[in-house]
Amino acid sequence: MAINYHTARFRLVPSLAKALTVVTPPIRKPGTPWVELPRPASSGAELSGHVRIGYARASTARQSLDTQLDSLTAAGVTKIFSEKISTRAVSRPELDRAAEFARELRAASLGVTLVVHEHKRLGRGLALAELAEQLKSYGVALEFLTGELQGNHDPSGFEISLPLDFTM
Structure with a gap:
């Protein structure tokens, strides 16, 4: 069933496997005829370059972002969005700015x-899965530099590989 679907990668992470539910549009509900969803405006266009943007987050004001910022800079990221805000916060302004x-x-x-330095910096459980799906709908790749999900990822569960020499 499309409403409750789990990718193999998310099943390996217990905190994600507990309540991973992907919201599906009403036109994808069981019993509805197949209709192709609108694609992003540039999905068929030839790419004119590649940009790597970064996101760093610490849960409290006392925690340092230095390790994450150094890691992102070493990975060739030139534009970094950072904030000190709890994982439990409903809205994270810098993450929203990065996605936009x-x-x-x-x-x-x-x-x-x-x-992102590690997947925990984006969120846990359903929040991480929803963000990954949102980025996928934009046509944006997601890369974790360290941790259990290290590497380039597509929310569908397939690893993707991209050239490492990106410049902005």
């Missing part, structure tokens, strides 16, 4: 990868 910036770059026919 990635969407705008993608709409301009640029390939975009959101790079």
Whole structure:
């Protein structure tokens, strides 16, 4: 059933496997005829370059972002969004700005990868899965530099590989 689906990668992470539910549009409910969903404006266009943007987050004001920022810089990220805010916060303004910036770059026919030090910096459980699906709908790749999910990822569960020499 499309409403409750689990990818193999998310089943391996117990905190994600507990309540991974992907929201599906009403036109994808059981019993409805197949209709192709709208594609992003630039999905068929030739990419004119690739940009790597980063996101760093610490849960408290006392925690340092230095390790994450150094890691992102070493990975070739030139634009970094960072904030000190709890994982439990409903809204994370800098993460929202990063996702919107990635969407705008993608709409301009640029390939975009959101790079994060570790998946825990984005969120846990359902929040991480929802963000991954949102980025996928924008056509934005997701890369974790360390941790259990290290590497380039597509929410469908397949690893993707991208060239490592990106510049902005």
